[in-house]
Amino acid sequence: MEYTLILTILVVIFALGFDFINGFHDTANAIATSVSTRALKPRVAILMAACMNFVGALTFTGVAKTITKDIVDPFALQNGSLVILAALLSAIIWNLVTWYFGIPSSSSHALIGSIAGAAISAAGLTILNYAGFIKILEALLISPFLALAVGFLMMSLFKVLFKNTSLYGTNKGFRIFQIGTAALQSFTHGTNDAQKAMGIITMALISAELQTSDDIQMWVRIAAATAMGIGTSIGGYKIIKTVGGKIMKIRPINGAAADLSSALIIFGATTIHLPVSTTHVISSAIMGVGSAQRVKSVHWGVAKKIVITWIITLPISALLAAVIYRMLSLFF
Known part of the structure; x- marks a missing residue:
């Protein structure tokens, strides 16, 4: 029991660490467009994103429950705390x-x-909950294409609505509007991404027989929301630079269209309890917006590198986690 408790405590610590890192790693995407168009100063954007992420993380729990039970059955997972710890270290x-x-x-x-x-x-191929796992993979796969399409349509609509407005007037108005879209983007990010650490902690609690249902306890929700909020407050300037400038040259109208499109997709996924990659969705929305503006305006070389990283992330992280589990099992 003491061994299990120690592992569970380690899982909680590393899960909150993952949420903290997720805060400055992924939230950079949520504010990249508003920073690159100078709608918000970096420090103001980061603080606003931290607050909105915290609020979003506390508002929903459906995605957390999906993570808890749809990849593997936590009630059937032997040595579950060690499995989860290896997964967290890999991620x-x-x-x-x-x-x-x-x-x-x-x-x-x-x-x-x-x-x-x-x-x-730890337990072979039969341990996976294939119905739930495939459902999650489908959401991860489909959401970028939806974001690309919605971004294209949103920008096309904006072009029609504001075709008779001067460039200066359009930029000025949308720069103000972007403050709201960046806040919305950060809120939806919190509703989806922060849920993943909550689900992981709940898995560990069930595996350690410290909990008998998949309900997300309030202390778990507050701890995960706080970790993500603090991580967000540190910021991820390297990723802001890539998303906000290297995919395409973003003007305020482009940024607002991308923010609204990606927020729509992320929040839609949250309402049906499916985890999506906010990174994929936001980057794809920017590509869609850029394509509607002018296909050649998208730096497809940078986009290609991002897509390749998306493709290799899942198998590499799976292999890395398997190796880490084997190493940890030698000591525990």
Whole structure:
């Protein structure tokens, strides 16, 4: 019992660490467009995002419940705390590597791939809840394409609505409007991304027989929301630079269209209790907006590198988690 309790405490610590890293890794995406268009100063944008992420994280729990039970059954997982600890270490390592190089990779892919990899390493392929796992993968796969399409349509609509407005007037109005869209984007980010750490902690509590249902306890919600809020307050300037400027040159009208499009997709996923990659959604929305503006305005070379990172994240994190589990099992 003492051994299980120690592992559970470690899981809680590393889960909050993952949420903290997620805060400065992924939230950079949520405010990148508003910073790049100078709608908000970086420090103001980061503080606003931290507050909105905290509020969003406390508002919903559906995604957390999906993470808790739809990848593997926590009630059937033997040595579950060690499996979850290995998954967290793998996801944290991948997040830090991609953050260091300024690559907007997906924390969601990293975490979900890591859980699957560690669980398979511990109990074989039969441990996965394939119906739930495939549903999650479908959401992760479809959401970027939806964001691309919605971004294209949103920008096309804006072009029609404001075709007779002067460029100066349009930029000035949308720069103010972007303050609201950045806040909305940060809120929706909190409603989806912060839920993942909550789900992980709940998995560990169930595995350690400290909880008998998949309900998310209030202390878990507050702790995860706080960790993400603090992480957000530190900021991720390298990723802001990539998302906010290297995909395309963003004007205020482009930024507002991208923010609204991605917020719509992320919040839609939250309402049906599905985790999506906020990184994928936001980057895809920017590509869609850029394509509607002018296809050649998108820096497709940078976009290609981002897409390649998306593709390799899940298998690499799964393999890394499997190796880490085997190493940890030698000591525990």
